[in-house]
Amino acid sequence: MPNSQKLLTQKRKEHPILFNSEMINAILSGRKTVTRRIAKGDLLKSPAGKPGDVLWVRETWMDLANTGIYDADGKPQRYAYGANCLPGSASDEARKDFGLKWKPSIHMPRDVCRLLLEVTDVRLERLQDISPEEARAEGCPTASLKDPVGWYRSLWQSIHGQASWDVDLNVWVIHFEVLR
Incomplete structure (x- = not known):
């Protein structure tokens, strides 16, 4: 570093x-x-x-605004990342419950x-x-x-x-x- x-x-x-x-x-x-x-x-x-x-x-990412999804510390999660939510995982299944879709990496803003x-x-x-x-x-x-x-x-x-x-x-x- x-x-x-x-x-x-x-x-x-x-x-x-x-x-x-x-x-x-x-x-x-x-x-x-x-x-x-x-x-x-x-x-x-x-x-x-x-x-x-x-x-x-x-x-690959998704916006979790207004979903009421919280992290382990009880803070609202703002974004989810595809590398952390492998297809078929519990977090990927939860995403489907909210009707959320992954956004391609090329569309990720800075x-x-x-x-x-x-x-x-x-x-x-x-x-x-x-x-x-x-x-x-x-x-x-x-x-x-x-x-x-x-x-x-x-x-x-x-x-x-x-x-x-x-x-x-x-x-x-x-x-x-x-x-x-």
């Missing part, structure tokens, strides 16, 4: 970034500290900015964001150049530690399509630390 003097003297920009619920949980558990994004357009400009910049995470990440490193590389250590840092679950690159290849293909791995695109490798 940066010290307070560094925060005072540094001009930081904020950039939105999308993550699915599986990757949100990997970030929250400390397993995910890096992400790769396809390099598009200007290869000199990362979508995550530069080290020191902040990524505000967009995720003030609803609960997760901020500080960019610690950004570099450009080929997708298939990922090392086993970097694949683990992408959020690899313990069960896949024997072949983390294989796990990451499957994850990439599930997001970008079956043939996407073979194209071996340029990707931005973005390392981060959780701020909150």
Whole structure:
């Protein structure tokens, strides 16, 4: 984490970034500290900015205003996040009782964001150049530690399509630390 003097003297920009619920949980558990994004357009400009910049995470969410739903401390809950309410869970079933629907991450406004990440490193590389250590840092679950690159290849293909791995695109490798 940066010290307070560094925060005072540094001009930081904020950039939105999308993550699915599986990757949100990997970030929250400390397993995910890096992400790769396809390099598009200007290869000199990362979508995550530069080290020191902040990524505000967009995720699946819903507005709970006027529902009367309270947290464990008895305070009214304002928002719910998809990563905390897996399909079929008790909280997901309760959501249905109120007729509430999930809102896609792309529609999340900045003030609803609960997760901020500080960019610690950004570099450009080929997708298939990922090392086993970097694949683990992408959020690899313990069960896949024997072949983390294989796990990451499957994850990439599930997001970008079956043939996407073979194209071996340029990707931005973005390392981060959780701020909150």
